[in-house]
Amino acid sequence: MKHKNLAFELLKKLLNSKIRLLQKKNLIKSRSFAEMLEMTIRKYQNRTIESAQIINELIEIAKKIQEDHQKGIDL
Numbered sequence: 001m002k003h004k005n006l007a008f009e010l011l012k013k014l015l016n017s018k019i020r021l022l023q024k025k026n027l028i029k030s031r032s033f034a035e036m037l038e039m040t041i042r043k044y045q046n047r048t049i050e051s052a053q054i055i056n057e058l059i060e061i062a063k064k065i066q067e068d069h070q071k072g073i074d075l
Helices: 004-025 027-045 051-074
Strands: none
Touching: 004 027, 004 051, 027 051
């Protein structure tokens, strides 16, 4: 990927907006996802993980949010 930092920022912004929407319905789950996002970003800022790894982790968080949303719909 050519612009990894741009992809990171875009994913971060999208996840933050998803978490804000989730906050209106389920405050506890939104806090959990926000903490996961914050810890992942902190790892990246501390240079513990690379750009490609942060992108993969953000995608995994997005998948978990989607799975949680699907569980709610199924119930």
